[in-house]
Amino acid sequence: MKTDVLLGLQWGDEGKGKIVDVLSPNYDIIARFQGGPNAGHTLIFNNQKFVLHLIPSGIFRENTLNVIGAGVVLDPVIFMEEVEQIEKTGRNISKNLLIAEKTNLILPTHRILDAANETELGKAKIGSTGKGIGPAYADKTSRNALRTGDITLPDFKEKYNTLKQKHLKRLKTFDFNFDISDYEQKWFESIEKLKRFKFMNGSEFFNKALAEGKKILAEGAQGTLLDINAGTYPFVTSSTVTSAGVCTGLGIAPNKIGEVFGIVKAYTTRVGSGPFPTELFDEDGKKLQEFGHEYGATTGRKRRCGWLDLTALKYAVQINGVTALILTKADILSEFNTFKVAEYYELNGKKIDYFPYEITDDLKPVYKSFKGWKSDISHCKTKDDFPKELKEYIKYIEKETGIPVKIISTGADRDDTVIV
Numbered sequence: 001m002k003t004d005v006l007l008g009l010q011w012g013d014e015g016k017g018k019i020v021d022v023l024s025p026n027y028d029i030i031a032r033f034q035g036g037p038n039a040g041h042t043l044i045f046n047n048q049k050f051v052l053h054l055i056p057s058g059i060f061r062e063n064t065l066n067v068i069g070a071g072v073v074l075d076p077v078i079f080m081e082e083v084e085q086i087e088k089t090g091r092n093i094s095k096n097l098l099i100a101e102k103t104n105l106i107l108p109t110h111r112i113l114d115a116a117n118e119t120e121l122g123k124a125k126i127g128s129t130g131k132g133i134g135p136a137y138a139d140k141t142s143r144n145a146l147r148t149g150d151i152t153l154p155d156f157k158e159k160y161n162t163l164k165q166k167h168l169k170r171l172k173t174f175d176f177n178f179d180i181s182d183y184e185q186k187w188f189e190s191i192e193k194l195k196r197f198k199f200m201n202g203s204e205f206f207n208k209a210l211a212e213g214k215k216i217l218a219e220g221a222q223g224t225l226l227d228i229n230a231g232t233y234p235f236v237t238s239s240t241v242t243s244a245g246v247c248t249g250l251g252i253a254p255n256k257i258g259e260v261f262g263i264v265k266a267y268t269t270r271v272g273s274g275p276f277p278t279e280l281f282d283e284d285g286k287k288l289q290e291f292g293h294e295y296g297a298t299t300g301r302k303r304r305c306g307w308l309d310l311t312a313l314k315y316a317v318q319i320n321g322v323t324a325l326i327l328t329k330a331d332i333l334s335e336f337n338t339f340k341v342a343e344y345y346e347l348n349g350k351k352i353d354y355f356p357y358e359i360t361d362d363l364k365p366v367y368k369s370f371k372g373w374k375s376d377i378s379h380c381k382t383k384d385d386f387p388k389e390l391k392e393y394i395k396y397i398e399k400e401t402g403i404p405v406k407i408i409s410t411g412a413d414r415d416d417t418v419i420v
Ligand code: GDP
Pocket: 008, 012, 013, 014, 015, 016, 017, 018, 039, 040, 041, 042, 043, 044, 292, 296, 297, 328, 329, 330, 331, 332, 409, 410, 411, 412, 413
């Protein structure tokens, strides 16, 4: 068997959580391979809404095992809050939630370092989610990190203090006041609670599962344009968001990757700082924000909105090896008489048909206009039910990317999904 992948092709919030929840009955295992509590994945079903930050989106399906892979950075406080929120609904999830022992821990001081870095950057700040992601991954690559497998070691507290001291020393170089005592207390309480979960060797687990014919879906967090290598650096997150990250994050080989589902919103959003060529500052932008309820699921910040950027999409399709596209929030475009797609860019009169190294305000998107359908699509159960203008929009995306659109999401609820 091979591992299928579902990941975001824009700047995150494409609707990954919703679609993973929809697809999870087809899989034995859903696994997060990167990122951490910076993610906010929304699931809506039976008039209930859940926002998951660390727990994979297959958690509400009884027969699906959910795994946090080694490429993830885990904050025990946020993790346990999430566990408790789900268990309040009467589920006991210790049995269908496993954690790889190589998963790195986010310390209270990582959160402080994140905030101090951002404050020091001032206007140039990344606009991070403030969850300590950057500093936690920095400790991983500089070989200082603590991993979940360490929590049962007799010298865990000592290891923690050594790392904390390093952080405190670094924090002295900032003009930044902080107090971690409350969070630190909760952190150690959560570490104790974490011990009821099973920790395992991720690579061994996933390869054995594949050999036994188990079906695995890797659930991406963030989006390709936030990837540490491929994204709009430095306005990115600190992990490998792309399909390559599935190999390192779960511990499986490239030839074990199967279908790559690339998920794309019918328009574009971005939270935090950084370039966004198709961003709108007009009434259309306001309408997308308002009708799309575009507020960050983790931070509550307003998401910046703009039209679909085809050049960026083609780039994301290419570097991920996308084999099937998933289009979400098509229903939001139902509000528009006309809408647009940026086909390519122009820089000083010259056509740019690739995603460039530097994105400045001089890079101008060149748009194609589409006629809207101006009708409610929430009742559509098959692609045949779609208005002709939506069918044309889908056909256009397929032709331009060379990839079939296999799922269309027509609303936030689990049931508002058309599978082709
Ligand atoms: P994720 O981070 O990729 O999982 O996406 P988020 O959950 O952060 O943001 C997507 C938002 O859009 C959530 O509020 C979802 O409930 C909602 N959503 C997902 N798909 C659709 C859709 O097709 N139509 C509408 N109207 N909302 C959707």
